[in-house]
Structures are given as structure tokens and as C-alpha cells.
Amino acid sequence: MEPEVYPIAALAADLRRLCAEIADEHELLAAIRPLARRSALDRNSWFEERMNFPDTQQGFSVYRLHEEADHSLAILAVSWLPHRGTPPHDHGTWGVVTGVDGLERNDFYRRLDDRSRPGYAEIKCTASRIFGPGEVLTMSTGLIHSVHNDTNHLSLSLHIYGHHLNYTGRSQFDPEQRREIPFLLKLATE
Template sequence: MRTQAVNDLAPLRAFIRDIERIVAKGGEKVPEQAAERMRQLVATDGWLPDSMAEPHEKFYQQHLLYADPQDRFSLVSFVWGPGQKTPIHDHTVWGVIGMLRGAEFGQRYELGAGAPRKLGTEGRLEPGQVEIVSPTHGDVHLVRNAFDDRVSISIHLYGGNIGRTSRHVFDAETGQSKAFVSGYSRTLDPFDPKRP
């Protein structure tokens, strides 16, 4: 089932509480456990506030849905306008990506001397599907909206405050890296008592 009451934040709040428990227990299986919970979250739609689903005409958007006060994890909605894509980049922390609306393509890369080398074929993530990225699962990739005529939205959970994490983009021809900190386009407080 993909629909429910529009902007009912109960599923988002329950997801955050579950991730808090998973992260508090720790261990090497945290990304896999979080991925299972992400599958449940993106199996339905309607819980994402409209303000966290707004695209920008030129740039993909990274809207902060929640940042753990201890910076153990963060949750963001990535809003891809038609044809938008990232550069080749890394994360430096584990991440779980769940597709909510539309679809996206992801191409993983291997770094070495010279240009980054493609690993395998480009994958396609459809609504309800989930994938893991991390330094041990494949941390360098390029992601793009699968559509040139509509918006796609994916939900990303990271093992740190991704908007404050120093990461890298890589030149597609030379492999040269450049450090960056992404920040956020917008923020949300899902536990604000004024929200439903």
C-alpha cells in the first residue's frame, strides 16, 4: 500500500525512534537493520511534508528531516528536479537510501590513479526499494533523477550529520578530489508539538 493521510508525521516519528534504538545498540549490522526499517518507511507515501518535497529548478535539494542531537545519524529527503544529478562523490559514513517517489539511477565508482572507474552497470532505484552505501559497501557514486520530465524523491539516512560532514567530490576525468560540506536546503522539526 502506497498511500495514507497526507502529512501524517506518525510514520516519520516512529522511524526516527526505531533508528535511535538501532544506533544505540550499535554493532556492524546497523546499516542492514536500518535498511529493513527504511523499507517499511518508504513502502507508504503521504507522511512527507510538502515543504520537504519541494524541488529547485536548478539544483537538487537536501532537506533535513531530523538530525540526532548527538550527531549519530541524520535523515534527509533528496528532491531531484527533472534531469538533475550529483557529481561523483563520497559519504565517509554509512548510508541507507530508500526511494519514495519517482526513480533514480546510481552509478558506483572505484578510485585509483586517474579518472574514477565505473563499477558494474548503473542501478535503478524504484519506489519502495532500498540500498546501502558506506566505505565498506561502496561509498563513491553519482546519482541522478531517472526522469527528465518530473520530480523524484528519495529518503536518505546517514550514520552522522551528513550536512556537517566533510566529504569529497571527484573530477570525472582526472579523479582529483575537492572537499565539501553539503549543508541543508531546508530543515524540519518532526517533534514540534504544533505539527500533527
Template sequence: MTPEQASARRERSDRVHALITALRALRQQHPTDAPEFQREVSRHLSALAAYSSLWRLEDFPIPDGQRWGVYQLHEEADGSLGLYASAARAGHAQPPHNHTTWACIAGVSGIERNRFYQREEAGHRPGPARLIRSGTQDIGAGGTCFLLADDIHDIEVMPPGDAMHLHLYGQGLPHLHQRLRFDLALERCEYFPAFTGIPVFDLTP
């Protein structure tokens, strides 16, 4: 390991732990649906994402043959505060879904297109569901968005890729078993299986 790599490892570890310390304090100070919480979480995550040298794609490789590589940077012992580095090639996409917990995304590089939806009919439980699109936001370097637990979005990484984003959730992804995934064409929704087996990134300095 070069001195530069060792320095980056130490800085990444320090800055992630500083974010977690700040988040622990924020959730004591504000309800998680309060504008102050949303603004401060977004500000802290965006500040961490701005250290782009800590989030280089070569340190978070996308597995061969896949379009997405996601790495867990943190999760509290109780499963809360799931923080991930998400590296993706152009074309990586997730269908419309909610999260059942708050979520925040901050861009490091590349463009992750977020489309937002509202329910036009049903869609609160598995079965028929009709959505209407309510907005679009391209999240690139410096960009951020905050989603409440029942907000619905989809994502698509736009050409030319590759993209790196930080994703933060009130509860870690392996614990989200009641998320809903929507099929726009079929006008239905179903439970979105929790993501499991996410590799843990070694933050040891």
C-alpha cells in the first residue's frame, strides 16, 4: 500500500465515522420526517460524497458481468443507519419502489436519474397499483435527494456511466422486507425482496 492509499483509507474511515456520529445526534434532535433532519442529513452526506478521492471506482469495483457493485460502509448494531457506496454502469436501473424508511442519495460522479411517482390508484399493498410520475432529478456530483419512507422513486444510471453514489437509509437494506416494487406496465406492485449478501467494505485504517 502506498502512503497515499494508506492516507485515503484513514481519511475515509475518519469521515464515515464522523458522519455516523453526526447522524446519531441528528436523530436525537429531530423527528426523521422533519425538514431540519432532511436538510442536515442531505448536507452531511453530500459533504462526504464531495471527497471524491475517497470514492474512486477502482476501490469499489463492479463485479465482472454485472452493472452494479454495492458495498456496505456502515450499519448500526440494531440494523439502522445503513450507508453504502453504490457503483454502477450506464443502464443499471431499479424499478419504482418505496423504502419503508427514510433514504438519502448523494452523487460523487456520473448521473443517477431519479424519477419520482405518486399513487394514482391503490398501491399501498401488493396488488393493483397505478402510479403517475411527479418529477425527475438527475443526481450527479454535488447533487442529493431525500426520500421519506413511503416516497416512490426509480433510478437509472445514464450514459456514459460509470457512476458512484452514496446511499444512506434509516434501516439497512437487508432489513427492508416490506418495500413495494411497482410494475408500471402491468399496473401492479409486489413486495421487493430485501437485498442480502451485500459485501462489507473494510474501513479499517
């Protein structure tokens, strides 16, 4: 059975409507979950061959599928090389991630310090979750996680954020050095 066609433009329109109608972040994330899954299952409407070749230096590539002019909403595809991932980081906004191909491990962290010292952060890993095609992960503003592709195969996921990540002031964390530094995405060229 073929998945229902649900192009990125339709997803973006539905997201704009939901963001205007729902003020509570948890309710908003719950409303976005089925839309994210629906769009991920219709990968043929947005997948490009270049997504099979992530940046080898970075270990992953980020592809912009949609972004509002004021950066208030972003839909991205991220392809992950085998055995690569990200350091722990936050998003500075809410996020919804849906598995498209392959498996990804998310490790979740809790911040232990009081945030009073700029550039300093103590975090502790509290949970892990592996998710795959069609599975949806929602993340509230402030959540800290890392992503890893522990397999021997490329993985691909669809990401929806309340704001484009390079405009949120987000951070990455070094748990061993107890550091917090800015974290900007390198986008794949279009």
C-alpha cells in the first residue's frame, strides 16, 4: 500500500495553522506528531538523491525543506553517516523528529548546574531511546539530547522545529569539560 501523498508545502501550511491555534507547547507537539509521521512516510515527495551523501567531516548533513521568512518554522531532513552523531545539545525551541530510514539513538540529559556561570554546564545522561522509520520523537524547548547512528548504514530523519536552529541561540555541551558553547548547523548547499 502506497503512503498518502503529503508534500512539504501542505505540512508547512498545517504547521502554520496549528502554531496559530495552539499556545500550549505540549498540546502543539501532540498535534504535530501525526503530521510529522505522515510527511516522513511520504518521503518520495521530498527526498533528494544528495541526501544519500552526508558531509564526511561533520558526520551528517542538514537539508532545508522549508523555512519561514522570519525563521519561525523550519522543516529539515538530516542524513547521518554510520557510527557518527552529535554532541549533547539543545535546540532553543521545540522539535519533532521522525525516523525515515535506519535507526538513530537519542541520549537525553538533565542539566545539573544553576546556569549562573556563562559557558559552564554540568549535564548527566538520564535515558536513551532508539527509534526507526515512522517513529516520532517530540522534544520540548530546553531538552538536551545527542543523536548517534550506531549502525553500519546511513540513517535519515525528518525534523520540524518551532524556529530555525541557527536563530535560537542554542548550545552544545561537553560533559567532561563541563562546557556550554554555541552550536550552529552547517546546512547542505542547495
